[in-house]
Amino acid sequence: MGLRKIVDNVKPTFSEGGKFGFLASLFDAIETFLFVPNTTTKKGAHVRDCNDMKRTMFFVVLALIPAFLFGCYNTGSQVGLEGFAALMYGLVRVLPMLAVSYVVGLGIEVIYAQIRKEEVAEGYFVTGFLIPMIMPVSTPLWMVALGVAFAVIFGKEVFGGTGMNIFNPALVARAFVFFAFTPQMSGEKVWYSDWTMMGAQVDGVSGATALEQLATTGQMQWSVMDAFLGFIPGSFGETSTLCILLGGALLLYTGIASWRTMLSVFVGGLAMGYLFQAVGLTDYPAYYHLLVGGFAFGAVFMATDPVTSAQTNVGKYIVGFMTGALAVLVRVVNPAYPEGMMLAILFMNALAPTVDYFVVEANINRRKNRIKTVK
Amino acid sequence: MSEIIKLRKGLDINLQGKATESLVEAPMAATYAVSPLDYENVTPKLLVKVGDKVKAGTPLFFDKNNTRVVYTSPVSGTVSAVNRGEKRKILNVTVEADKEQVSEEFAVLDLKKASREEVIEMLLKSGLWTMILQRPYGIVANPADEPKALFVSAFDSAPLAPCMNFALKGEQANLQKGLEVLSLLAAGNVHLSVRANAAGEMAALKGVKMHTFEGKHPVGNVGVQIHHIDPIAKGDIVWTVAIQDVAAIGRLFSTGKVDLHKVIALTGSEVEKPQYYRIISGAPVASVLEGQIKKQAEGDSVRIISGNVLTGKKVEADGYITATASQITVIPEGDKYEMLGWIAPRTHRFSVSRSYFSWLCPKKQYKLDTNLNGGVRPFVMAGLFEEYLPMDIYPMYLFKAIIAGDIDKMENLGIYEILEEDIALCEFVDPSKTEIQQLVRDGINLMIKEC
Numbered sequence: 001m002g003l004r005k006i007v008d009n010v011k012p013t014f015s016e017g018g019k020f021g022f023l024a025s026l027f028d029a030i031e032t033f034l035f036v037p038n039t040t041t042k043k044g045a046h047v048r049d050c051n052d053m054k055r056t057m058f059f060v061v062l063a064l065i066p067a068f069l070f071g072c073y074n075t076g077s078q079v080g081l082e083g084f085a086a087l088m089y090g091l092v093r094v095l096p097m098l099a100v101s102y103v104v105g106l107g108i109e110v111i112y113a114q115i116r117k118e119e120v121a122e123g124y125f126v127t128g129f130l131i132p133m134i135m136p137v138s139t140p141l142w143m144v145a146l147g148v149a150f151a152v153i154f155g156k157e158v159f160g161g162t163g164m165n166i167f168n169p170a171l172v173a174r175a176f177v178f179f180a181f182t183p184q185m186s187g188e189k190v191w192y193s194d195w196t197m198m199g200a201q202v203d204g205v206s207g208a209t210a211l212e213q214l215a216t217t218g219q220m221q222w223s224v225m226d227a228f229l230g231f232i233p234g235s236f237g238e239t240s241t242l243c244i245l246l247g248g249a250l251l252l253y254t255g256i257a258s259w260r261t262m263l264s265v266f267v268g269g270l271a272m273g274y275l276f277q278a279v280g281l282t283d284y285p286a287y288y289h290l291l292v293g294g295f296a297f298g299a300v301f302m303a304t305d306p307v308t309s310a311q312t313n314v315g316k317y318i319v320g321f322m323t324g325a326l327a328v329l330v331r332v333v334n335p336a337y338p339e340g341m342m343l344a345i346l347f348m349n350a351l352a353p354t355v356d357y358f359v360v361e362a363n364i365n366r367r368k369n370r371i372k373t374v375k
Numbered sequence: 376m377s378e379i380i381k382l383r384k385g386l387d388i389n390l391q392g393k394a395t396e397s398l399v400e401a402p403m404a405a406t407y408a409v410s411p412l413d414y415e416n417v418t419p420k421l422l423v424k425v426g427d428k429v430k431a432g433t434p435l436f437f438d439k440n441n442t443r444v445v446y447t448s449p450v451s452g453t454v455s456a457v458n459r460g461e462k463r464k465i466l467n468v469t470v471e472a473d474k475e476q477v478s479e480e481f482a483v484l485d486l487k488k489a490s491r492e493e494v495i496e497m498l499l500k501s502g503l504w505t506m507i508l509q510r511p512y513g514i515v516a517n518p519a520d521e522p523k524a525l526f527v528s529a530f531d532s533a534p535l536a537p538c539m540n541f542a543l544k545g546e547q548a549n550l551q552k553g554l555e556v557l558s559l560l561a562a563g564n565v566h567l568s569v570r571a572n573a574a575g576e577m578a579a580l581k582g583v584k585m586h587t588f589e590g591k592h593p594v595g596n597v598g599v600q601i602h603h604i605d606p607i608a609k610g611d612i613v614w615t616v617a618i619q620d621v622a623a624i625g626r627l628f629s630t631g632k633v634d635l636h637k638v639i640a641l642t643g644s645e646v647e648k649p650q651y652y653r654i655i656s657g658a659p660v661a662s663v664l665e666g667q668i669k670k671q672a673e674g675d676s677v678r679i680i681s682g683n684v685l686t687g688k689k690v691e692a693d694g695y696i697t698a699t700a701s702q703i704t705v706i707p708e709g710d711k712y713e714m715l716g717w718i719a720p721r722t723h724r725f726s727v728s729r730s731y732f733s734w735l736c737p738k739k740q741y742k743l744d745t746n747l748n749g750g751v752r753p754f755v756m757a758g759l760f761e762e763y764l765p766m767d768i769y770p771m772y773l774f775k776a777i778i779a780g781d782i783d784k785m786e787n788l789g790i791y792e793i794l795e796e797d798i799a800l801c802e803f804v805d806p807s808k809t810e811i812q813q814l815v816r817d818g819i820n821l822m823i824k825e826c
Contacts, residue, residue, distance in 0.1 A: 004712055032750055036716035040678075040709050040745040044795070044812035045802045047388070047684045047706065050724035050731065052749025052806050054717040056756065059730045119750050163753030163807075254730045258758060311757040311771060360772050364787045367767060370606065 007031055025113040029120040057122040059254050061129050063247035064237070064301065068133060070230050071237040075137050075193050078233055080201035089198045090137075094236060097132040100141050104148045105131075112157050121162035123169075123307075124152070130170035130301065133237025134294065134342075135177065136190040143181055147173035167349045168308045171342055178342070191233035209233050211293035215331065215338040218283050220292065227291040238297040241290065248300035257304035260313060264320025265299035266290060271321075272328035282332055289328050298341040299324065308349040312359040319355050323348040379571050380603050382590030384765040386727060386800050388534045390684065391740045392704075394640035394649040396541050403472055407450045407657040408695040409435050410467035414505065415514045415816070416440060416823060419465045427454045432479035432501050432633030435468045443518050447502025449635040449657040451477045467695065470657075478632040486555050486628065494559050498624070501633050505698075506620035507560075510601065510613050511791035512819050522614040524563035524605055527554070529577040529618050530570040532595030533683035535649075537640035537702050539618050540575035542651060546622040547576055553625030554583050557616060568600040577618075590765065598797040602766045607791045619701060639696065643684075643705040644742040645669045645677045659695050660703060668705055678745050680704040685799035686812070709746025717749070724748070727763075727804050752807040763800035766792060770801055774811060777818035782825055785818055794819070 014020045014027035031037075032054070041048060075093050076086025105128045106120075113120045131148060155172030156165040178185050188206040210220040210232045222232050230240025238244075251257035273286025289295055303309060303323050310319040323344050330340025337343065411419040418439040423429060429452065434445035448454075448470050455471040481497055495518050498504040507516040516522070530539050543550065558565045564584040569577045571589035578585065586604055593599050597615045607613060616624070619637045626634045635656040641663050642649050652663045660679055668677055680687035681697040684704050688697050696703065713719075725733045725741040733739070760770040768789040776784035795812035802811040 003714070034714065036713040036746070036748065037750060038710045038712050039747045039750075041747055042810075044810050045685045045799050046678060046680055046687065046689070046704075046745050047390075047743040047803065048746070048748050048808065049726045049728070049804045049806070050716075050721055050748040051726045051728040051804070052717060052808065053752045053755060054749060055728070055730055056806055058718060119752075121752055123755070161753065163755045254728060256730070256756075306757045307755055309757070312769060313758065313761070316758070360769055360788070363767065363769060367606070367789065368608070370767075 004035065007034065022114065025118070025120050026110045029110065029113075032119065053122045056256055057125045059256055060126045060251065060301075063250040063256075064126075064129055064133065066243035066246045067237045067240055067297065068129070070240040070243040071133060071137075074230055074232075074239055075236065076198075077231065078191075079193050081198065085198055089193070089195075092197070093137060093193050093195055094132055096141055097135065097139065097144050097236075098129070100144050101131045101148050102128045104145045105152050108149060108152045108157070112161060116161070118161075123156075123162040127151070127169045130237075131173050134170060134174045134235050134297065134302075136185065136234075137236045138190045138192065138194050139177065139185070143177050143184070144173075146180070147177040150176045163307055165307060166353070167346055168302055168305050171302055171346055171349075174342055175346060191235075207233060209293070209338075210291075211331070212338045214284060214288060214292060215335070220284075220288075224288070224291065227288070232292065234292075235294060235297075238294040241296040244296045244300050251300065251304065256306075257300070258306070258309070258316050260316035261304045261309055261320040262299055264317050265303045265324040265327075268321035268324025268326075269295060269299070269328050270324070272325040276328065276332050286328075289331065293331070293339050294341040295324075295327060298327070298345050302341075302345050303348070308352065310352045310356050310359075312356050314359045314362075315352065315356040318359075319348050319352045322351070379587045379589050382588065382594050382599070382603075382765040384762055385532075385591030385593055386763055386804070387532070387591045388684070388725065388743075388803070389738070389740050390534050390642075390706075391644035391742045392642050392646050392649045393535055393740075394537060394642050394651055394702075396538070396651070398541075398638065398651045398653060401652045401654045401658065401662050403474075403476075403655075404658045404662040406455055406469045406471050406659065407448070407452075407655065408467040408469045408659070409446050409448065409657055410695065410697070411436065411438075411446065411465055412467070413698040415512070416820070417446075417515070419446070421457065421465070421468070423454045423468070425454050425456060428452075429454060429470060430477050430479045430633075431635065432481075434502065435470075436465070438515070441515060441517055443499055444504055444515055445499065445502055446505055447479075447633065449633075449655050451475075469695075478634065481627065481631045481633075483631045484628060486552075486559065489559070491559050494556055497627070498556075501627055503620075503624050503627055503633070506616055506624065508615050510598065510607055510615060510794070511611075512823055513794040514823070516614050520612050522561050522563075522612045525557050525561040525565045525614045525616070526597050526601050526604070527557070527565065527567050527583075527616050527618055527621055528595055528597040528600055529567055530573065530595045531683075531701060532570075532592040533685055533702075534592070535640070535642035535702065535704060536595070536683060537638070537642075537651065539701075540573070540577065542619065542638035542640070542701070543577075543622060546625075547579070549622040549625030549629065550577075550618075551580055551582075551625065552629050553616075553621035553623070554580060556624050556628050557621065558582055561614065563605075566600070566604055568597070568604070570595070593765065593797055593800060596797050598792065598794055599765055602792055609786060609791065611791070617699065617701070637701070639663070639700065640702040641667060641705075642702050643680075645671070645705040645707055654696065656698055657695055659693070660690055661692060663696075663703060664692070664705070671707075676708045676710075677705050678708050680706070684743070685803060686796045707742070707744040709744030709748075711744075711746065713746075728806070747808050749806065749808050751809065754807050754809065756806055759804060759806075760798075760801040763804055764793075764798060766797070768792065770798060774809075774814060777814055777821075780821060782822065785822065790815075790818055790822060 072090030075090030151173035155169040327340040327344035411417040419436040567583040773788040
């Protein structure tokens, strides 16, 4: 184990009191990335499940990969490329964004961990991957950096860090960028890559997203199948419902995401969609809502965030349903924001503790009454 | 017999080293120990000094918090040491055993005529009172209280737990006698819970309210059973006694002598020949482990646990078996680094998560070590603990109330109904590696202090 020896040799330098003691958290993050630590149980259960946060977060990223790869391909294909070239174009196009997201976000996380003398939590591993996927592909890098910084500091660290935040940090970044730079972040150009390379035809490529077309005309220029497969403009990773569902299947299979939440969001969205169709506010089928925009992505990867979503099983049904219903409500009724998913999830993040509060209160009352009725 | 209470939640961790049903008489050990640390919230005050002669049943110390309760010697002999730790805290009192064992003699009571107070007095004097634990809090019962009911679990569902039907073979009369004694103590019923399809002779015991449980661990925990039979509300007090202790109480009331022998299972992947031993309470672990630990490769070591892998206490090779233990488990220490282990398939390790493959082979027996398998993190995974606590309680909310020190919430969310052992599985599965059992004990201690 040569690598282990090297790590052991430099460890004192990077520990508290060592020359680079101020990097202890960073060093620890790298060390525990390479090696599962040799810490043993001290109290309580002597054996532990071999699952940990690193593995959990790794599987979430794994679940994001299909949608990410399709996002790369779609970015290329929207500017006239095909096949492997499209994939490579998209990959090159998005990597700077991903790098900025991780460097800025992890940088802030490491600083906070060092100040608190904690280990670096793995949560940002996922958040940092999510952020580029929910941004339009032509979002300027400095905006991404600002959004990330805002999200990590005000969306997460001010609440106490991982596990304590109220709002989904990735969505906080998205919301910040959207509201702070509305002119740049809306319109018809931002959804298409503007990099001239690999023979991409970027000049004059523009157009409304499927979602915007539905909101304004009630129709979209793409077929349902195109929307399901993801060959439509939109934020980088959100377009392919199929790839998102693949990732969702992995999350459900591993039990990391709650099927209760995920299912309820879809049901809520459909129910609201049918309602609007029935009363004649919309004249396209309700299931369109699940295929366009960020609905599926939000339902699978955002609404199910175990920290910011409801914590109780009953709460998950309620919050999930309301998230889906609210997203469609905003989409249809509010003319200013064609995308309701982001706002719906953030709003339900804020409401989830209240829903849980009532579920837990019901449990407390139930248990009090139960005790009275026995004998 | 009443209907079967089926519990869906829980987890059986399938470990290597289950005891085979053969019983070895452990030889008389040189010294025996009684430790106040085997009980919660005991402040010991010594009644003997080194060199004093004692018999089985002679008081060694009493509890300043519960002054009528004395802790007695399990054997006759000479007090050989009072071992102290930091701040002169008493760790244990050891007694060097005589060759000829004698017990304090107690007048045998006629249970048909004896008053409740006489029975209590006999239990207190003999030291067997310390076998009666109070819920809430899991402390030794206060003789001034009258519990609303008394609960006994006739089986243990913990990993590698001994089969109580085997351990108590031939003790049927003593069990019956013990239950008779206990029925004099509680205002309400004595509840005895047996395992479905594995009740054995226990099902024939009389004078108790019999319940049948079916399910995975922690179904054998008396706390879980109480929750489903007659839950504890604020102000309620119930008492519990371990099934082997019921037999010891029965022996005392049949013979008038203190006879603290019991059968324990020697288990775990690092044991040469896992089997049952008849010992006297307080025996050194070496008396059963002699030559039984598998030879370890260089750099490897083992952990000896007095009790099961979820709730037992870590003991050194020269330590003593805790009073409440009915098994000893020996497993490998996990003080090893594992390169990129968190991405590896790790088929040799066990997880309830499907990000591993252990769910594919439910019959496989695992050799688990003591590695924490990750770093300590804040709570993240919601909804996981609920699956491993078969009670109508929201564990995550309870744990958070404990962290916040919110007494009202702890009370409302169910702190009276649980002990460390009941949420040990939550600690096992927690990917954030929180020390939940210690957390719950801290919460209980706060309740004791504040209420």
